[in-house]
Amino acid sequence: MNDKPKADAYVTGASEIVTGLSEDPARLVRTNKASLAIKDDRILSIGPTCQVEAEVDVSAATVIDVAGKMVAPGFVDCHTHLVFGKSRSREFALKMTRTSSEIEAMGLDIGIPASIRMTRQTAEDELFASAMDRLSRMQRHGTTTVESKSGYGINWPDELKMLRVNQRLADAQPLDIVSTFLGAHDFPPEIDRNRQPERTRYIDTLIQEMIPEVAESGLAEFCDIYCDDGYYTAEESRRILQAGINHGLRAKIHTDAYSGIGGSALSADLPAISADHLNHTSPAEMKAMAKAGVVGVILPALDFAVAHPRPVTPRPMIDAGMTLALGTNLNPGNWTESMRFVILLACRNHGMSLEEAFLAATIGAAKAIGCDTEIGTLESGKKADIQIWDIPEFEHLIYRMDFNPVVLVIKNGRIVFDNDRS
Numbered sequence: 096m097n098d099k100p101k102a103d104a105y106v107t108g109a110s111e112i113v114t115g116l117s118e119d120p121a122r123l124v125r126t127n128k129a130s131l132a133i134k135d136d137r138i139l140s141i142g143p144t145c146q147v148e149a150e151v152d153v154s155a156a157t158v159i160d161v162a163g164k165m166v167a168p169g170f171v172d173c174h175t176h177l178v179f180g181k182s183r184s185r186e187f188a189l190k191m192t193r194t195s196s197e198i199e200a201m202g203l204d205i206g207i208p209a210s211i212r213m214t215r216q217t218a219e220d221e222l223f224a225s226a227m228d229r230l231s232r233m234q235r236h237g238t239t240t241v242e243s244k245s246g247y248g249i250n251w252p253d254e255l256k257m258l259r260v261n262q263r264l265a266d267a268q269p270l271d272i273v274s275t276f277l278g279a280h281d282f283p284p285e286i287d288r289n290r291q292p293e294r295t296r297y298i299d300t301l302i303q304e305m306i307p308e309v310a311e312s313g314l315a316e317f318c319d320i321y322c323d324d325g326y327y328t329a330e331e332s333r334r335i336l337q338a339g340i341n342h343g344l345r346a347k348i349h350t351d352a353y354s355g356i357g358g359s360a361l362s363a364d365l366p367a368i369s370a371d372h373l374n375h376t377s378p379a380e381m382k383a384m385a386k387a388g389v390v391g392v393i394l395p396a397l398d399f400a401v402a403h404p405r406p407v408t409p410r411p412m413i414d415a416g417m418t419l420a421l422g423t424n425l426n427p428g429n430w431t432e433s434m435r436f437v438i439l440l441a442c443r444n445h446g447m448s449l450e451e452a453f454l455a456a457t458i459g460a461a462k463a464i465g466c467d468t469e470i471g472t473l474e475s476g477k478k479a480d481i482q483i484w485d486i487p488e489f490e491h492l493i494y495r496m497d498f499n500p501v502v503l504v505i506k507n508g509r510i511v512f513d514n515d516r517s
């Protein structure tokens with residue numbers, strides 16, 4: 096007689112399983128000689144092999160023998176602009192030796208306005224195909240959940256086109272896509288943002304037309320904004336994000352990237368689920384964000400790509416008690432699909448420990464998109480979103496700078512990438 100729950104799949108033979116949080120939020124739990132049993136899309140049991148085999152019937156399970164490799168939770172990429180028209184490779188290369196105004200003088204449009212123009216000019220099917228391509232590479236780098244923002248339309252038809260692509264991506268491939276409406280990424284390039292009536296007209300369109308439509312269609316879970324000098328003021332951001340909240344869209348905010356104009360204080364006040372960038376955030380704002388439970392999303396690849404004059408400093412945020420998350424910020428001006436690369440930058444350039452950065456790329460990032468009860472750590476009952484690394488020690492994740500250690504990815508309990516078969 097055997098009334099133990101039956102596993103569908105059994106991951107065994109790991110040198111070590113990195114399960115996730117411990118009592119001490121800065122420390123990871125890592126278990127030697129551990130195994131993991133899966134039923135449907137969930138983890139049925141995880142821990143020392145003898146304990147798992149005592150709890151669960153694995154006799155009929157598909158055995159995934161990982162032969163001395165390391166097992167870890169899939170990465171959560173909580174900040175991306177995954178859907179975009181074309182690359183800005185020429186601008187990026189020119190920026191190595193020239194200033195933005197020198198490049199503009201050469202007749203090139205640059206930055207977010209360039210991305211808006213190219214995304215508006217690209218058909219929905221083409222946006223979908225190029226984003227699918229990027230997603231398949233993100234999966235091979237161990238990412239199992241991706242947040243994806245609109246924000247290169249900045250008019251209703253093109254914002255809607257981007258949100259529809261998010262929905263199609265969610266249906267067409269295994270990774271979970273979390274959709275964010277970012278109609279306030281910029282002002283429409285065809286208006287003069289310095290003229291108050293034109294500015295107000297677009298903000299009113301966002302509040303009265305676009306946000307209600309997004310909420311009603313169910314095409315996004317979050318409403319986001321770019322609150323910084325030259326973009327939306329803190330007061331405008333408050334009106335727009337509050338309108339989103341009133342329609343059931345949780346608030347996110349890009350803020351303090353190039354100036355401190357009150358966006359972080361606003362994020363604590365609303366409160367927003369996350370505040371992202373944070374290069375100019377004050378100690379008082381950090382305290383308020385920690386108290387309000389706002390997750391700080393750090394984007395080291397952006398600071399690297401633009402050689403940021405004021406790189407973000409996570410240490411005071413950690414000391415203030417904030418939960419931190421990492422994201423790639425994948426976009427045409429900062430193109431990385433690898434969370435491992437972002438972890439390396441967070442450690443080397445921003446003073447995070449490997450443990451802190453790994454937690455920020457998994458459970459911290461899951462918190463930034465409201466999914467931390469489902470993903471971000473390997474625990475019984477959570478989703479079986481797993482990556483397997485061919486490295487001898489955890490530290491090799493950042494020690495070897497330019498390689499991809501991922502050999503197998505399991506998403507919702509199913510193998511979606513196997514390096515031996517690809």
Ligand SMILES: [Zn+2]
Binds near residue numbers: 174175176349424
């Ligand atoms: Zn962004």
